[in-house]
Amino acid sequence: MSETHDAGQQVDGFEPRIVAFFCNWCTYLAADLAGTSRMKYAPNARVIRVMCSGRVDPQFVMEALAQGADGVLIGGCHPGDCHYQSGNYKALRRYHLLRRMLTDLGVEEKRIRLEWISAAEADKLRDVMNEMVAEIRALGPAHLEVPDESFEELEEVTV
Amino acid sequence: MSGYDYYPGCSLKGTGKPYEESLLAVFESLGVALDELDDWNCCGATAYMAVDEMQAVALASRNLALAEKSGRDLVAPCNACWLVLNKTLGRLEGDVDLRDAICAAMAATCTTLNGEGRRPLTLEGSVAVRHPLDVLVNDIGLETIEEKVVSPLEGLRVAPYYGCQIVRPLAPFDDQHDPQTMDRLLAAAGCEVAADYPFKTRCCGASQMMTMPDVGIDLVSLLIEDAIARDIDVIAVACPLCQFNLEGYQGKVAKRIGKEAKLPILYFTQLLGLALGIEPKRLGIQRSFVPVAPVLERRAAHA
Amino acid sequence: MATEPMIRTEADRDPEFADWFTDLVGEEKLRECIHCGICTGSCPLASHMDFGPRKLMHLARQGFSADVLGSNTIWLCTSCYACTVACPEQIPVTDVMYALKRRAIEGGQAPRKHPVVNLAKGFTGQVHRRGRMTEAYLIAGLALRSGVLRYVGMAGVGWNSVRTGRISLLHDQIERKEELRNLLDAVEQHGGEVAVR
Amino acid sequence: MPEPAARTSGNGNGTPRIGVYVCHCGTNIASTIDVAAAQRAAESLPGVVLSREYKYMCSDPGQEMIKDDIRDHGLERVVVASCSPCLHEETFRTAIADGGINPYFFQMVNIREHDSWVHKDMAAATAKANDLIRAAVRRVRFHQPLEARRVPIDPKVLVLGGGIAGIHAALTLANAGKQVYLVEREPSIGGHMAMFDKTFPTLDCAACILTPKMTQVRNHPNITIWTMSDVVEVDGFVGNYKVKVKHRPRYILEEACVGCLECIDACVFRRGKTPDEFNLGLSKRKPIYIPFPQAVPQVVLIDPDTCIEFRTGKCKKTCIEVCADRNAIDFTQTETFDEVEVGSIVVATGFKAFDAGRLPQYGYGRYDGVYTALEVERLVNASGPTEGKIVLRDGREPERIGIIHCIGSRDKNTNVYCSRVCCMYSLKLAHLLQEKTNAEIYEFYIDMRTAGKGFEEFMLRVKSEGVHMIRGKVSDVYPEAGGTGRVVLQAEDSLAGMVRKIPVDMVVLATGLEPQPDAEDVRRIFNITCAGGGFFMERHPKLAPVSTFTDGVFLAGACQAPKDIPDTVAQAGAAAAEALALIDHGYIELEPNTAYVVAEECSGCKTCLGLCPFSAITRVDGKAQINPVLCKGCGTCVAACPSGAIKQNLFEDEEIYEEIMGVLAHV
Numbered sequence A: 001m002s003e004t005h006d007a008g009q010q011v012d013g014f015e016p017r018i019v020a021f022f023c024n025w026c027t028y029l030a031a032d033l034a035g036t037s038r039m040k041y042a043p044n045a046r047v048i049r050v051m052c053s054g055r056v057d058p059q060f061v062m063e064a065l066a067q068g069a070d071g072v073l074i075g076g077c078h079p080g081d082c083h084y085q086s087g088n089y090k091a092l093r094r095y096h097l098l099r100r101m102l103t104d105l106g107v108e109e110k111r112i113r114l115e116w117i118s119a120a121e122a123d124k125l126r127d128v129m130n131e132m133v134a135e136i137r138a139l140g141p142a143h144l145e146v147p148d149e150s151f152e153e154l155e156e157v158t159v
Numbered sequence B: 001m002s003g004y005d006y007y008p009g010c011s012l013k014g015t016g017k018p019y020e021e022s023l024l025a026v027f028e029s030l031g032v033a034l035d036e037l038d039d040w041n042c043c044g045a046t047a048y049m050a051v052d053e054m055q056a057v058a059l060a061s062r063n064l065a066l067a068e069k070s071g072r073d074l075v076a077p078c079n080a081c082w083l084v085l086n087k088t089l090g091r092l093e094g095d096v097d098l099r100d101a102i103c104a105a106m107a108a109t110c111t112t113l114n115g116e117g118r119r120p121l122t123l124e125g126s127v128a129v130r131h132p133l134d135v136l137v138n139d140i141g142l143e144t145i146e147e148k149v150v151s152p153l154e155g156l157r158v159a160p161y162y163g164c165q166i167v168r169p170l171a172p173f174d175d176q177h178d179p180q181t182m183d184r185l186l187a188a189a190g191c192e193v194a195a196d197y198p199f200k201t202r203c204c205g206a207s208q209m210m211t212m213p214d215v216g217i218d219l220v221s222l223l224i225e226d227a228i229a230r231d232i233d234v235i236a237v238a239c240p241l242c243q244f245n246l247e248g249y250q251g252k253v254a255k256r257i258g259k260e261a262k263l264p265i266l267y268f269t270q271l272l273g274l275a276l277g278i279e280p281k282r283l284g285i286q287r288s289f290v291p292v293a294p295v296l297e298r299r300a301a302h303a
Numbered sequence C: 001m002a003t004e005p006m007i008r009t010e011a012d013r014d015p016e017f018a019d020w021f022t023d024l025v026g027e028e029k030l031r032e033c034i035h036c037g038i039c040t041g042s043c044p045l046a047s048h049m050d051f052g053p054r055k056l057m058h059l060a061r062q063g064f065s066a067d068v069l070g071s072n073t074i075w076l077c078t079s080c081y082a083c084t085v086a087c088p089e090q091i092p093v094t095d096v097m098y099a100l101k102r103r104a105i106e107g108g109q110a111p112r113k114h115p116v117v118n119l120a121k122g123f124t125g126q127v128h129r130r131g132r133m134t135e136a137y138l139i140a141g142l143a144l145r146s147g148v149l150r151y152v153g154m155a156g157v158g159w160n161s162v163r164t165g166r167i168s169l170l171h172d173q174i175e176r177k178e179e180l181r182n183l184l185d186a187v188e189q190h191g192g193e194v195a196v197r
Numbered sequence D: 001m002p003e004p005a006a007r008t009s010g011n012g013n014g015t016p017r018i019g020v021y022v023c024h025c026g027t028n029i030a031s032t033i034d035v036a037a038a039q040r041a042a043e044s045l046p047g048v049v050l051s052r053e054y055k056y057m058c059s060d061p062g063q064e065m066i067k068d069d070i071r072d073h074g075l076e077r078v079v080v081a082s083c084s085p086c087l088h089e090e091t092f093r094t095a096i097a098d099g100g101i102n103p104y105f106f107q108m109v110n111i112r113e114h115d116s117w118v119h120k121d122m123a124a125a126t127a128k129a130n131d132l133i134r135a136a137v138r139r140v141r142f143h144q145p146l147e148a149r150r151v152p153i154d155p156k157v158l159v160l161g162g163g164i165a166g167i168h169a170a171l172t173l174a175n176a177g178k179q180v181y182l183v184e185r186e187p188s189i190g191g192h193m194a195m196f197d198k199t200f201p202t203l204d205c206a207a208c209i210l211t212p213k214m215t216q217v218r219n220h221p222n223i224t225i226w227t228m229s230d231v232v233e234v235d236g237f238v239g240n241y242k243v244k245v246k247h248r249p250r251y252i253l254e255e256a257c258v259g260c261l262e263c264i265d266a267c268v269f270r271r272g273k274t275p276d277e278f279n280l281g282l283s284k285r286k287p288i289y290i291p292f293p294q295a296v297p298q299v300v301l302i303d304p305d306t307c308i309e310f311r312t313g314k315c316k317k318t319c320i321e322v323c324a325d326r327n328a329i330d331f332t333q334t335e336t337f338d339e340v341e342v343g344s345i346v347v348a349t350g351f352k353a354f355d356a357g358r359l360p361q362y363g364y365g366r367y368d369g370v371y372t373a374l375e376v377e378r379l380v381n382a383s384g385p386t387e388g389k390i391v392l393r394d395g396r397e398p399e400r401i402g403i404i405h406c407i408g409s410r411d412k413n414t415n416v417y418c419s420r421v422c423c424m425y426s427l428k429l430a431h432l433l434q435e436k437t438n439a440e441i442y443e444f445y446i447d448m449r450t451a452g453k454g455f456e457e458f459m460l461r462v463k464s465e466g467v468h469m470i471r472g473k474v475s476d477v478y479p480e481a482g483g484t485g486r487v488v489l490q491a492e493d494s495l496a497g498m499v500r501k502i503p504v505d506m507v508v509l510a511t512g513l514e515p516q517p518d519a520e521d522v523r524r525i526f527n528i529t530c531a532g533g534g535f536f537m538e539r540h541p542k543l544a545p546v547s548t549f550t551d552g553v554f555l556a557g558a559c560q561a562p563k564d565i566p567d568t569v570a571q572a573g574a575a576a577a578e579a580l581a582l583i584d585h586g587y588i589e590l591e592p593n594t595a596y597v598v599a600e601e602c603s604g605c606k607t608c609l610g611l612c613p614f615s616a617i618t619r620v621d622g623k624a625q626i627n628p629v630l631c632k633g634c635g636t637c638v639a640a641c642p643s644g645a646i647k648q649n650l651f652e653d654e655e656i657y658e659e660i661m662g663v664l665a666h667v
Helices: A027-036 A058-066 A087-104 A122-139 A148-158 B017-030 B045-051 B053-068 B079-094 B096-109 B132-148 B181-188 B213-229 B240-248 B250-257 B268-275 B293-302 C015-022 C026-032 C038-042 C053-061 C065-069 C082-086 C093-106 C115-130 C135-146 C148-163 C177-190 D035-043 D060-073 D085-099 D112-116 D122-140 D164-175 D206-219 D262-266 D308-312 D318-322 D373-380 D422-437 D455-464 D519-526 D565-585 D636-640 D653-664
Strands: A018-023 A045-050 A071-076 A112-116 B004-006 B034-036 B111-114 B117-120 B157-160 B234-237 B265-267 D018-023 D048-054 D077-082 D106-110 D149-152 D157-160 D180-183 D223-226 D229-237 D240-247 D336-342 D344-347 D351-353 D370-372 D400-407 D440-445 D468-471 D474-479 D487-493 D498-504 D506-511 D513-515 D553-555 D587-590 D595-597 D617-620 D623-626 D646-648
Touching (some): A018 A027, A027 A122, A045 A122, A071 A122, A087 A112, A112 A122, B045 B079, B096 B117, B096 C177, B213 B250, B234 B268, B240 B250, B240 C148, C038 C053, C065 C093, D035 D048, D035 D077, D035 D122, D077 D122, D122 D653, D157 D336, D164 D206, D164 D223, D180 D229, D240 D344, D262 D318, D344 D519, D370 D373, D400 D498, D422 D455, D468 D487, D636 D646
Parallel strands (some): D018 D077, D077 D106, D180 D223, D370 D506
Antiparallel strands (some): B111 B117, D240 D336, D595 D646
């Protein structure tokens, strides 16, 4: 088994903080499987479980960034595999709009990531985690101050 | 951009001369240009890799850099050259650090001539390195070739022998375990292809024939003895080292197997050339150690 | 009659060599060998080797550098890649053999008069000087360095080659020899072992 | 439960009284996370009145500790930091309910699978655990008292696949009085086992033990057999699945055919011309045929690709003539569909033997003497194409036979896994072939894997019978010169330390087991998961080996991983038992995670209506309304509601915001 070393603990002290929203049926289970398989990956992400990636309100992402997250990862089932038939498509649509809006606000694209990771793809989960941490480490800390009006704009995104 | 650049490799200027002669004659007869690459150097073969890896990569890279300027594909008839050049392309693509180091060294030391005079030699890795078997069958096409066959080699039972390095470890244009390109080309030339010959990709001993002759003779004996047992008239080859090893030591092979061994070993281009009606002399047939005439005469009588 | 004991103690092991060896190929592939023996089975020269590639790689993993670098196995490899394409663990065995050859030559463990080493050195010397290899001189050089006698039996081939005009005593060489030599020297200074895959 | 809104109850300062428990899980957690530090960090979080660490929280004493603390310390919320909620969320909820508070006043923190097992650095892992615990503590303050929803379980069961796994599961369920639909895509049930001759290690005849079970299935009043059928659609959820089944035409009226087989004799084809599927092409069949003599159902079928009537419309139709009194032949049959309602599903779709043609170096399809193991099963079988005589394709009897293990197994170029049954079936075939031919037999193996009851003993027996054991994988297979028909096998005999070349008359390729080629489609239809390699994934490798992540769908047999007959039957029984447990319970409790509308806040914008894939949302009096029976709790509408009028139990917005702030709150 190939094992990537903990990508954490760098000398310069910047450790990206990532909030991850994982759907209960695929990506959360992939993370469980990574655990039972004793894969090693960077310890920077904090997972918040939702039933479906469709539950991820764009305001959750904004809130995470506003609270100091350097990146947000959303994990759902592959297209066609959603436990609820189509929640992941809804997530995808919102993700595109949200990313466009965040880019306008000066947030680098790589800070927001949506990945389809099935319950069997522990290796993909590991790779995505490591890759994202490395990418955000290269970007440096996010400094986001979300103007109030953008929260209102979000309502359009939400729909 | 019609035609191809041509990378002969060292052997085709020496023991492999009949390969070069027949290859050029065949391409000329098919009306396809083959222009020798200016100031090419040795590919490094297997020997350089055993001594210094970076230098081996650099050697091959200079050729690749020279070749990519024309925008045409590069034809490398020797199996070893073909593999070394292709492997180097793959490594340059997969290893950015390596490519950067080679590019920097080459720009600092080597030059090439373009419209504005001598310029530092650059490398992109964009050239495609092709074996003539691939070009003949997949570019020129068997139909075109069949149309030009004037003297099909009917009744000649030929075993196609691919050797190692055009099917392993890379096999971009054929099946790794049961390659068919030469089989099809020989069939187009009218030969009876000995599909039962089992050793078409078994090693000929390569440079071991020089360094450890006993070992080399062992390997070649297996190949020759089986071909004789299967009533094969000619073994067709696609590599100068295979040709030399299979043909050059048949006296010793005969002693080893306790049977007479006078089996002609011809390049597939020589056979194809005969079928296209090219003068045998232009195909280097007279340079064979094992007399070819008896087999050809027998065929003529047969036909 | 002298016998060589087939026993090794931990003191015979060279852990640094073992680490160097297993790092040659990524993803720990060399550690994952399942000893199916297909490399040895498919090797056309295994019958002449002190030990086949399977056993050689096991000895290397265990750090028995003297056994590995002193064996004839690495010098018998003809680079036919039969093992490489057959290996179920996708170990690039041929490339591993190259690395072992280089290590043996660099470390001076290669047999001094071994014809394979001599051929490689003669070959690289010629190419370094002239940019191309001329077979006549390669063979002549090999004969001189490795002892002339063993090549007497090969004389027939030489005569045949001369007779049929397939060997030339003219040195083949390139125009911009200087440039090539500078390139080779430049990358040698860069140095370092490049990962096998 | 007299529990008012969470925030206002509790310890006087507006926050409920929270207890935090950090589990060591032996050393599973404690070796990477400083559990004591995490426990101390939790102590100082707002609302936490008690924080403990313990070796195994899921153990009885661990659970008792929680119950006692609820009583003794007046805990109103509980947080347990241990393993994945998939494993023990239920355990702790039950304990908390036993302790006297609502079971949903609980939040679990996954510091094992998501933390200690995937990280190495203790400081980083502990920091992560602290963040996650902090988030849970903040979240749990907002938890509402909820009640699990109960859904009745339909007692009917669908079993997909009629091999030994499906047969055993169906019989077990039917014997317990449950109605079973057994769906099989081939014309007969029986699967691979029906093709085998003897079974290892006992050498019982496969037919002798399988056919009685097949007959039982046929005669069982509770089992409906649908052959030549596929499941095309599955709707619904545990306890209440709707399954659509497609029946392909066999051009025979199943009820009318008595299996007299006279039509086969009467067919205008004097002898068979089409390779027989059941005998793997080693014999020929006619366009009208029965797959094998003991087929269930005992009904013939017509292959429209080869039947003259179908191809030209000008056949004399002698089959119809001979069947005049039963009139069972119907050339006009077309596809039909059935829709059934079942409460649970057993997937038992089996495996596919590795296609030996993918490895041309072993000569399958090129040299006459090369066979796959499954073909040899048919050859040694008394009812097979040669009536059990070992006759090669060129008519010779073999004098030397080589069996090559691990074809398509233990090889990263094909399948990296061990197929588990090949060593044993190779030994069995060696025994049977030697018994029938007196040939010299060579087993080329990498490792001899004989872990199983009576397996090692069987290997010793075969060894004692004189079978040659050569440890090394064959690298070359090539024909001997001189037209002998033999092929030479070349391999390293790694025990002897030399390369060997052995000419043999017959080669048996011990092909591995692969997932069915359409496993991906089945997976999609049933909403289950494929693990690496394409086999279906079980819910938990140890604790839920026949369950899937979709409640009410169970796995049996080789569709889950390569396995032998005893293991398959055991797993089929387990799958049936799990289904029975579900049925006998009568209902299932669902997570109370449905969405609901706060009517005052709904603007009636209709955004949500189109989003719900289950049509749970309707518009009543200008406001959205959610039917909690139809809602599955995905929360997509919640995220989309522009006025924030839709909420989701267990996943309320404020709960998730608290989690977000919690994980990011560290200094």
